[in-house]
Amino acid sequence: MEKVVIIGSGCAGLTAALYTARANLKPLVLTGRQPGGLLTTTSTVENFPGFPDGIDGFELMTRMQKQAEKFGARVNFATLEAADLSRSPFKLTVDGEVVETETLIIASGAGHRHVGLPNEHKLENKGVTYCATCDGALPMFRNQPLVVVGGGDSACEEALYLTRFGSIIYLIHRRDSLRASKIMADRVLSHPKIKPVWNTVVTDVLDVTQDRVTGVRLQNVVDRSESVLECGGVFVAIGHIPNTQVFQGQITTDEAGYIVPARGAATNVPGVFVAGDCADRVYRQAITAAGMGCAAAIEAERFLTTLNQ
Numbered sequence: 001m002e003k004v005v006i007i008g009s010g011c012a013g014l015t016a017a018l019y020t021a022r023a024n025l026k027p028l029v030l031t032g033r034q035p036g037g038l039l040t041t042t043s044t045v046e047n048f049p050g051f052p053d054g055i056d057g058f059e060l061m062t063r064m065q066k067q068a069e070k071f072g073a074r075v076n077f078a079t080l081e082a083a084d085l086s087r088s089p090f091k092l093t094v095d096g097e098v099v100e101t102e103t104l105i106i107a108s109g110a111g112h113r114h115v116g117l118p119n120e121h122k123l124e125n126k127g128v129t130y131c132a133t134c135d136g137a138l139p140m141f142r143n144q145p146l147v148v149v150g151g152g153d154s155a156c157e158e159a160l161y162l163t164r165f166g167s168i169i170y171l172i173h174r175r176d177s178l179r180a181s182k183i184m185a186d187r188v189l190s191h192p193k194i195k196p197v198w199n200t201v202v203t204d205v206l207d208v209t210q211d212r213v214t215g216v217r218l219q220n221v222v223d224r225s226e227s228v229l230e231c232g233g234v235f236v237a238i239g240h241i242p243n244t245q246v247f248q249g250q251i252t253t254d255e256a257g258y259i260v261p262a263r264g265a266a267t268n269v270p271g272v273f274v275a276g277d278c279a280d281r282v283y284r285q286a287i288t289a290a291g292m293g294c295a296a297a298i299e300a301e302r303f304l305t306t307l308n309q
């Protein structure tokens with residue numbers, strides 16, 4: 001029987017692991033399919049306090065894991081398949097095995113949102129991607145015109161990163177101003193290799209008959225005019241979807257699937273706590289996820305103390 005199982009190994013999960021490990025609870029962390037979470041796909045993290053020169057996202061997550069493990073956290077590369085939270089101890093199905101636990105911290109994060117274009121899925125990994133830092137350096141994207149879809153910080157970050165590889169980066173945004181933070185927007189708008197395309201949506205990716213990306217179909221949302229833009233890659237950066245499907249029907253979520261805490265880090269199920277992007281549609285920062293992970297760990301520890309009194 002586990003005392004604490006933590007679902008997810010991003011900033012929230014690993015901070016919860018550090019705190020519960022230091023409380024001698026020997027937490028079991030299930031990494032999910034993306035160990036280290038979304039931050040591992042970021043290049044330089046400039047806004048995590050304590051790193052005045054920035055730190056590589058992968059490096060930051062590796063350090064967090066090492067720090068949690070130093071105090072006794074066990075980090076397993078494993079995926080949660082099902083959860084029965086109807087009674088305590090909770091029963092988790094993990095890669096076919098059942099794991100029982102007294103408390104659960106859900107820090108399962110969020111995945112990339114897809115646009116939903118007719119040929120988006122068919123051309124995935126054939127020029128359509130959701131992560132510039134993972135794929136941008138591939139030979140297929142070198143010296144090619146590239147398209148980034150979105151207008152938030154992620155899209156700006158992707159566009160800036162791709163300037164190292166592409167010949168020109170078209171930033172396709174459905175409105176006429178960026179949602180991104182001012183510093184990111186300023187960097188993008190002043191970059192000679194980035195060309196914003198305002199008030200425009202991508203309606204499809206070309207060309208399935210060639211089994212690779214050759215361009216995108218565009219539509220101007222103001223005058224409804226349509227056009228085709230040639231490019232060698234499409235980088236989608238339009239936000240995220242919370243990874244909470246496995247808890248549907250047991251844990252309270254909002255209409256978009258984000259977990260709605262009952263109080264602080266506590267959920268509607270006593271003994272189940274939540275932290276990070278799977279419960280945060282507002283801030284979604286590495287540091288806020290870490291803070292939520294800390295809160296969830298403290299709540300879990302207090303819950304166990306009360307339970308065992």
Ligand code: NAP
Nearest residue numbers: 115150151152153154155157174175179237238239283284
């Ligand atoms: P976001 O802020 O939610 O922005 C998503 C963007 O995609 C918006 O511009 C949105 O358009 C657009 N969009 C959404 N659905 C779309 C669709 N179906 N078709 C076309 N466009 C669509 O997401 P994010 O950029 O991933 O950022 C998430 C959070 O992480 C934010 O809090 C951000 O500050 C943070 N973050 C920070 C950094 C950094 O500081 N370096 C880097 C990455 C992310 P509208 O503007 O019209 O809604």
